[in-house]
Amino acid sequence: MSIETTNSSAGEVKPEFWRWQENCWADESKDWRSAKVITVGIDVGSVSSQCVIVADGELYAYNSMRTGNNSPDSAANAFKGVELKTGLTLDDVHMVVGTGYGRVNVPFSHKAITEIACHARGANYMGGNSVRTILDMGGQDCKAIHCDDKGKVTNFLMNDKCAAGTGRGMEVISDLMQIPIAEIGARSFDVEEEPDAVSSICVVFAKSEALGLLKAGWSKNKVVAAYCQAMAERVVSLLERIGVEEGFFITGGIAKNPGVVKRIEKILGIQAVSTKIDSQIAGALGAALFAQTLVQKQGPCKPVALAA
Amino acid sequence: MIANYGYKDGSGEYYISIDTDKCISCEAGRACLTACPKGMFESMVDDYDDEVVCIKAEFRRNLAYDCAGCKPSTGRAALPCMTACTPAAIKHSW
Structure with missing residues (x-):
């Protein structure tokens, strides 16, 4: 994969190993113009922002990108991505729901709903109504959620x-090890024997511990294996607090990292x-599905214009 | 719904759990709001349009310190928030 670069103040080119792939998609087999109800979910997270379009209750398009330095612009840019891809404008949308850490700063949303409720609703759509336990490994937080067969939250932390x-912890290790973030999972299995976890309490400690292990002669793959194990142990301890039921679903960017996912599965059995x-669009998808239900109950909302 | 507010760090797990099913039909007149000497509880409408009590956002990452006044290491009395909550919707993890 290609590694994007930035220019440092000294003019040298610096590779960005942490940078994950932004993604814009639309279902080519559908035409939004024939949909009766079109709703939008905007998830402005601390690290990534997503815009999801739901047409008549079905996923139609999404855009997932890095959050910028302010929430309103990030929300607008996420929407502009799908607008460009599909030709759909806010005038065609019946309701917009904002979620995530920046949900109250989405200027064109009609309602804000917490990411906990939205992730549960999104996971219920993505994984089916048998999903009961959801682990959302977000950019700067981690959530453990229980829900019922309709995706309604019954327990969360x-x-x-x-x-x-x-x-963000994984991005730090990716940069430190100079391994592209998308390759970390696979490389963490390329070790002769599974190492013990590094510090699972703090990224700063984990980073210094990882440097110490490299100096002690560990391979990069073995160090990332130890970090993936630490991350798995960390989130499992959160999950154990609310209990884990069959129908276990992982959302968020880390769900794309098999090095962490497989280790979580191994610990939980x-x-x-x-x-x-x-997996990164679960929150925005849930927000769009909430909007769909609200339109059915209350009728469509008047569109709010995007800022120039 | 069980809403857990708090965190886990290197020193332990600090969560206050609120059973919102018991909280919705509060028989204690939301006495927890005034019982907490730090005023950590507030009333809100949740994502499912139910009026429930939650921990104020500014306290959620400091529970170990903010609750310390009610949790002396010796001679600990019943916690004011749990005592005030007669439906027993509030629990502390530590």
């Missing part, structure tokens, strides 16, 4: 005090439900 067990849909 969130840890946003510490970056251990989050996507259960397989995560798989999906072909991008």
Whole structure:
């Protein structure tokens, strides 16, 4: 894969190993013009922002990109991506629901709903109504959620005090090891024997511990294996607090990292439900589905214009 | 719904759990709002349009310190929030 670069102040080109693939998709087999109800979900997270279009209750298009330096622009840019891809404008949309850390700063949304409720609703769509336990490994927090067969939350907890067990923690290790973030999972299995976990409490400690292990002669693959194990142990301890039921589903960027997912499955002794849909859009998808239900109950909302 | 507010860090797990099913039809007149000496509880409408109590956002990452006044290491009395909550919707993990 190609590694994007930035120019440092000294003018040298610096590869960005942490940079994950942004993604814009639309279902070519459908035409939004024939849909009766079109709703939008915008998830402005601390690291990534997503816009999802739902047409008559079905996923139609999405855009997933890195969050910029302010929430309103990130929300607008996420929408502009799908607007460009599909030709759909806000005038064609019946309701917009914002979610995520920046949900109250989505200028064109009609309602804000917490990411906990939206992830549960999105996971229910992506993994089916047998999903009961959801682990959302977000950019700067981690959530464990229980839901019922309709995707309604029955129990949740969130840890946003510490970056251990989050996507940002993985980005830090990716940059430190100079391994593209998309390759970390596969490389963590390329070891002769599974190492013990590094610190699972703090990314700063994990980073210094990882440097120490490299100096002690460990291979990069073995160090990332130890970090993936630490991350798995960390999130499993959160999950154990609310209990894990069959119908286990993982959302968020880390769900794309088999190095963490397989280790979580091994510790828990259960397989995560798989999906072909991008795990990062679960929150925005849930928001769009909430909007769909609200339009059916209350009728469509007047469109709010995008800022120039 | 069981809503867990708090965190886990290197020193332990600090969560206050609120059973919103018991909280919705509060028989104690939301006494927890005034019982907490730090004023950590507030009323809100949740994502399913139910009026429930939650922990204020500014306290959620400091529970170990903010609750310390009610949790002396010796001679600990019943917690004011749990005592006020007669439906027993509030629990502390530590």
